[in-house]
Amino acid sequence: MSMPQTSRRSVVDELARRLSEGVRDSRFMPGQRLVEAELTRELGVSRGSLREAFRRLASDGLIEITPHKGAMVRRLTFTEAIELFQVRIELEALAARLAASVMADHLARAAFLAAIEPIRRQVPRLSADAYIEENRAFHDAILAGSGNAQLIGISRRFQLPLILSQVRAAISLEAMAASVAEHRGIAEAILSGNEEKATGAVRQHLTRAMALLEAVPKSCFAEIR
Amino acid sequence: MSMPQTSRRSVVDELARRLSEGVRDSRFMPGQRLVEAELTRELGVSRGSLREAFRRLASDGLIEITPHKGAMVRRLTFTEAIELFQVRIELEALAARLAASVMADHLARAAFLAAIEPIRRQVPRLSADAYIEENRAFHDAILAGSGNAQLIGISRRFQLPLILSQVRAAISLEAMAASVAEHRGIAEAILSGNEEKATGAVRQHLTRAMALLEAVPKSCFAEIR
């Protein structure tokens, strides 16, 4: 993973990791309330540490904290999802451009190749879970390939996983297959070092994905507040 | 000891606001250590609340928390500043495009006009402080004009104020004047609803600003870690 750090992580860091993991793979469902007393008991940490972790997740946009009501897993409105996609398109296009621009460097190229290796080795049967994981890995690979640490850090906030987990049921097999095919095209463009082509492919890919949101049942999204 | 009357916001929110304000206007200098005991005494809050506020500021990229050393005001390296600029160019170009696209709407147009009013009314004599403030206001106006709430929230993380405060001494009067002039051009492009022109102007403006960083003395930046 991309967090090699020392083995000595603070309790809060570990907590944040476990909680966000739980959100990402739907162990905590969007809208679900995270009760402090419950979690401190289950996880064996103090309230203070848990609350610090909450702040961090909230700052990452994974949960929401409302005064005197506490923390709940964020549930995006349709508008929020679209807005996130708009931003994501730009950031990922930048990442693809930067990644393409460094593909001449052998080390960077090798790292990128290794990161997308699981993608190129096409998975024959696709499930929603497998697709979500593939998708996450692919987009992470592009970000990592960009070499821009700030971009990587900021992109965490976009919570594509959150969007995907909300609309998971509505993803068709055809859409998943098409998406994977586009991923390959993007990877090739990056590897060829063609910056224009790479950014164009990413833009097209994500714009198409964003358009798919329109077709998703409104019940997948939170009400407007 | 004093009972702060009716803080509608939570103590932690208020704390985070005050601290980030302190960082932005250099009451806390980059690199300065923020000692918990000291601040709890000065600000009259508990360690727990202070630590929660720290987490939030760290998540916003304003301070850094290192295990067992505590919090210190973030001091950017040259590389980090460049990376932030790269991302910023894309996001602000997006904001300008979105803003331009909604200028047909009378309400949005009026709001944008009001927001940039202080900018158009040119300040005759420029100081570094005045420029930094003008710059911040202009940037905020474009973001607000975009109407994309996620974009606005995410852009907080970019800490242009942090970059500017680090290189403040190295900003020449000519550069400030040129920057203000470019701001006007950008505002006009947005108001005319010309999306291409608006994004182009923003890109050019920020690319130029980024290039200026190269000329700034290295002593303005933190060492590589």
Place this chain on the structure above:
DNA sequence: GGTCGCAATCTTGTTCTACAATATTGTCCG
């Protein structure tokens, strides 16, 4: 029967104390 008000209860917000873990500083000795 429905619903409005109010009290009982739950949950979060905040502070305080305590102690463990780690970093920093100061001192002594070679």
Place this chain on the structure above:
DNA sequence: CGGACAATATTGTAGAACAAGATTGCGACC
């Protein structure tokens, strides 16, 4: 002068305690 090691300072985490705001349930009233 420099390195080992003790003393000190600071952060990391836990837990209790109480206040403040939300939620729920119950009973009175229409």
